[in-house]
Amino acid sequence: QQPVQSPQAVILREGEDAVINCSSSKALYSVHWYRQKHGEAPVFLMILLKGGEQKGHDKISASFNEKKQQSSLYLTASQLSYSGTYFCGTEAGSARQLTFGSGTQLTVLP
Amino acid sequence: GAVVSQHPSWVICKSGTSVKIECRSLDFQATTMFWYRQFPKQSLMLMATSNEGSKATYEQGVEKDKFLINHASLTLSTLTVTSAHPEDSSFYICSGPTGPYTEAFFGQGTRLTVV
Numbered sequence: 642q643q644p645v646q647s648p649q650a651v652i653l654r655e656g657e658d659a660v661i662n663c664s665s666s667k668a669l670y671s672v673h674w675y676r677q678k679h680g681e682a683p684v685f686l687m688i689l690l691k692g693g694e695q696k697g698h699d700k701i702s703a704s705f706n707e708k709k710q711q712s713s714l715y716l717t718a719s720q721l722s723y724s725g726t727y728f729c730g731t732e733a734g735s736a737r738q739l740t741f742g743s744g745t746q747l748t749v750l751p
Numbered sequence: 752g753a754v755v756s757q758h759p760s761w762v763i764c765k766s767g768t769s770v771k772i773e774c775r776s777l778d779f780q781a782t783t784m785f786w787y788r789q790f791p792k793q794s795l796m797l798m799a800t801s802n803e804g805s806k807a808t809y810e811q812g813v814e815k816d817k818f819l820i821n822h823a824s825l826t827l828s829t830l831t832v833t834s835a836h837p838e839d840s841s842f843y844i845c846s847g848p849t850g851p852y853t854e855a856f857f858g859q860g861t862r863l864t865v866v
Contacts (some may be wrong), residue, residue, distance in 0.1 A: 659841065673855070680842070681859075681860065682858065683795070686852070732849055736800075736848075737850070738785065738800065738849070739785075739849065739855055741787075744793070
């Protein structure tokens with residue numbers, strides 16, 4: 642079953658912060674976050690493994706609550722380049738495949 | 752990171768014809784590859800799992816006779832859309848499997864338009 646993301650869409654001004662949530666009904670092994678621009682392949686942002694760790698890269702970070710099967714992506718001081726559709730991808734078993742969430746369209750305005 | 756090369760990046764074909772999309776792993780061997788389809792403004796939906804040396808595994812609702820998958824070698828998987836119809840127009844993308852602590856590596860994707 643597809644993970645549920647919220648919000649579906651968000652519009653920000655440059656410099657503002659955003660949080661994107663991903664919730665699964667299955668026990669998860671890992672959560673992956675990707676950003677996709679229109680017509681392009683998804684670009685990997687980060688991976689979070691079981692253990693509740695939080696990872697970060699520059700002004701983008703994420704957390705993973707394995708007990709609640711939820712992950713959140715935090716975008717701080719957003720830049721114009723952050724615009725795109727964000728997908729979480731969840732890994733629930735040993736098949737080494739991802740099930741993608743419904744997506745969150747992020748628009749950053751000047 | 753690993754590199755997955757997908758061709759063509761876009762193709763326009765007439766209704767009723769077949770189209771083949773190639774997905775090559777350039778620097779790793781893959782016994783498994785995944786094929787996704789993405790309609791406009793929607794998520795990536797897994798169509799099938801390509802298995803080297805054996806039959807592909809299709810997700811529920813995906814017609815295996817329409818979407819032929821062949822995993823000829825450890826570095827090449829192909830998806831053939833047979834007797835294409837306009838409703839098959841979509842973005843098709845392949846990926847390798849996730850690894851320990853690593854992401855799935857995607858091909859560039861193929862935009863298929865059936866006219």
